[in-house]
Amino acid sequence: MTETQILNYALNQFAGIDADAFELSAPYWQRKTYKKGEFYNEYKNVCKYLGFILDGVFRTYYIDEESAEEKNVFFYSKNQVVVAYKSFVTQTPCSYYTESMTESTILYIHINHLTELYGRSHHWERFGRLVAETAFNLAMNRAEEFMFRSPEQRYLELIQNHPDIFNNVPLYHIASYLGIQAPSLSRIRKRMVGK
Amino acid sequence: MTETQILNYALNQFAGIDADAFELSAPYWQRKTYKKGEFYNEYKNVCKYLGFILDGVFRTYYIDEESAEEKNVFFYSKNQVVVAYKSFVTQTPCSYYTESMTESTILYIHINHLTELYGRSHHWERFGRLVAETAFNLAMNRAEEFMFRSPEQRYLELIQNHPDIFNNVPLYHIASYLGIQAPSLSRIRKRMVGK
DNA sequence: TGACGATCTTAACTTGGGTTAAGAATATAG
């Protein structure tokens, strides 16, 4: 399967993009590879591209001014969209850094091209709506994790629901994503040995 | 100013809905009043209406199965949209209760009518997109409050940014919204007397 | 293989929220 075919398949699964609609977009997608540590989008930059991850893992993180600590906000992996959503849709500077945590490959499209596609096909309009809903769900899930679950529960659910992330990311990044310090995560893991 | 004029003005402010576009929608808006404690939408119900608050305050809350406690998720007040967004856009059962905390008055529109308006005017399509972005921002802000701020900081920011809510809601509901117990909020308030 | 850097765990101590129950302050109704 070529990369384009993978993308076509994924877009079809995600938003019912059919062959014709995909054709419209084909000239606009570009390919890019990232080394570990390279940025997809940086703090204060306007996010101009929406990416589709062929391979690799990305993280977006916030730098707390008080503590100067990095706080992981989202992870994105294979076959997912990576984008700084708010910055992208409002074309305003981003509050976050989004970085590749591994060697990665993505296909990406410029917001102007995407906007053009919205006008040319209802399939793409639906795609836009579904990206919006996905972004909402990501944010809402994150809020719910923190509002309703303990750090221990968040840890267990991460293992359950995102083993791909858990298995490819150092524990101190997991701890940051869970909203705790590395020693706390160690204690949680120790506590759970018996269970 | 009539209630319809208030709505027209608010929709124009929010999404640039002009007189013509508003005309299209006029037959669909209905008015409803709520007593304190009445539900806008209940757990397991599909949210079929999008409401605009003329007066009053609503809360949406989650009931934690383990502790059987209510956890406040969002507050909505005057001139804001009230809707169980995810349930509304996917027409699936809601995980939350949304309740009026005061005597309230809203204007509301059925999802079918709204969908019809999307097809009839770009103004309304934009409205739909902006509601989506508003929902995303609400959820993302909530996630950020919990990921990046301490309970004390959340309390201070609530007072700063939402005095209307702070002044109209009992402290034990504020505590729940901040993700802490009432005694903790008391301690935070006491701690701050000196500052 | 051995040495270095990165990652993970542990220990000791501090801090702040949870829990429970009692009591104070505030509203509300009769």
Added chain:
DNA sequence: CTATATTCTTAACCCAAGTTAAGATCGTCA
């Protein structure tokens, strides 16, 4: 204006996470 219910605060004790620093483990590469 009192009685009553609601809301808010306080106290005492517990526990989990934060903090800091040390040391163990793991990986990698010369």
